Amino acid sequence: MCRIDKKHVRVAGRLVRARISFWESNPVDSGYKLNMCRRTKFVRGKLNMSDHKVEDKFLLGGKEFGSRLIIGTGKYRNYEEMRAAHEASGAEMVTVAVNRVPLDGKTESFLDHLNPEMQILPNTAGCYDADHAIRTARLAREALGTDWIKLEVIGDPVTLLPDNEQTLAAAKTLVSEGFIVLPYFSDDLIMAKKLLDAGCPAVMPLAAPIGSGMGVQNPSNLRIIREQLPDAVIIVDAGVGVPSDAAVAMELGADAILMNTAIAESADPARMAEGMNLAVRAGRMAYLSGRMPKRLYASASSPIEGAIR
Amino acid sequence: MKIIINGETREVPGEMDLGELLELLSMPTERVAVELNRRVVRRAEWTAEKISEDDQIEIIHFVGGG
Known part of the structure; x- marks a missing residue:
């Protein structure tokens, strides 16, 4: 496998900003033309890929995931709908909440309803301070x-x-105790660094706020976090309402999305979960591909010269 | 003996360990965890841990969440 450890790479004439994981994860065909920017010096070359086909795996906490969608288990109308949604989402990780066991002697375990x-x-x-x-x-x-x-x-x-x-x-204490801590926080670069x-x-x-379904409220902040922390794993958690919201977050460079309500509160959770699955993948592909520049004015796609007069 | 379990005050017979308490309450024992006075008690230590008057016990399991 070809490894390139720089962040700015020119692919097919376009300068793209790519994370190291891009090259470890993006399939590159044999003979793919590649111009690399190594610090300020350009290295032009032809990437000679043999039969190595690399997939876009998501690495988190030392584990490899095929799906970049993490989903919740709350608010579903019934277990059947939840299971169908989980299946359709393609997610490999689901969140659950810690709660007091009722003292009524009922012993049913919620976890039995999850795909093992x-x-x-x-x-x-539900915790309001670090201690809890x-x-x-x-x-x-x-x-x-x-x-x-x-x-949280x-x-x-x-x-x-x-x-x-x-x-x-809380993160500091839990990390010191050996936890793999995935913290939900405000979309703030400085806090992300800390x-x-x-x-x-x-x-x-x-x-956006949990369960609000408002979509990405501050795309600039997400962009800043992505650009300033190119090697960080960023999971957008909370606020997604529809697949386009998930796609926007992924296009901005999120590595994964965590959602619950958008799927569970949909009238057809399984279908919505499939939509989210597709949107996360679509947004990821757009991010890896590098978007075209935005222009205030038009740029003709068909040749102007040679058109009949 | 009065103890507080999951926020509820309960009267239980004296001289009990945590394992016996869970059995008395018909609590599930798989994929649950127990805290005694804000300290997690490992499953292996349930039977060694005696309960005293006014102890605060939390017994948790998992529910749907995001």
Whole structure:
């Protein structure tokens, strides 16, 4: 496999900004023409690929995922709809919430309704300070035997916006205890840097408030986080309403999307899940391909010269 | 003996360990976790951990969430 460790690469005449993982994951055919920009010096060459066909895998916390869609398990009208949606989404990881066992003696386990092949990502939803989130994560680890935790520390019950300060404090403690911490936080570059410095393998900025379905409210922030942290794993978490929202987030350079309500509250969750699956893939392809420049004025696609007069 | 389980005050017979308490409450024992006074008690230690008056116990499992 050809490995190129630089971020700016010219493919088929277009300058694209690509992450290192791009070259480890993007299929490049034999004889593909490639011009590389190595720091300021251009290296022109022909990439000689043999039979190595590399797929666009998503690496997270030392694991490889085929799907860049992570979905929730909340709000479904029934288990059947949830299972159908999970299947259609192509997702390989699902979130679950930690909750008190009712004292009525009923022993049904929610987890029995999940496809056992899916990785379970417990969350710390409902926690309003670092201490509660840490306790919840420890309980989840004990119950499931997983080090993975979606860290969510909420600052306010109306907006469900994250308390970034408490999130960072909890992240530091949990990382020191060996957790793979995936933190939900405000779409802020500085906080993203702090969370990565704390040892989080990925950051999960919101697109919009949880369950709002508003789509990416601040595309500039996502772009800035992507451009300034080209090697970070960015998972857009919360706020997606329809597939186009997911595609927008992926086109902006998100590595993956985490969603729940958009699928669960749809009238046909399985169909919506399939739409999300396609949108995430479409957005990813657009990001890897590099979009055309936006122009204020037209640029003819057909030749003007030679048209009959 | 009065203890607080999942936020509810309950009267239980004295001299009990956590394992016996879970059995008394007909609690599931798979994929659950127990916290005694804010400290996780590993499954292997349930039977070694005695319960005292006014102990606060949290028993968790998993539900749907995002």
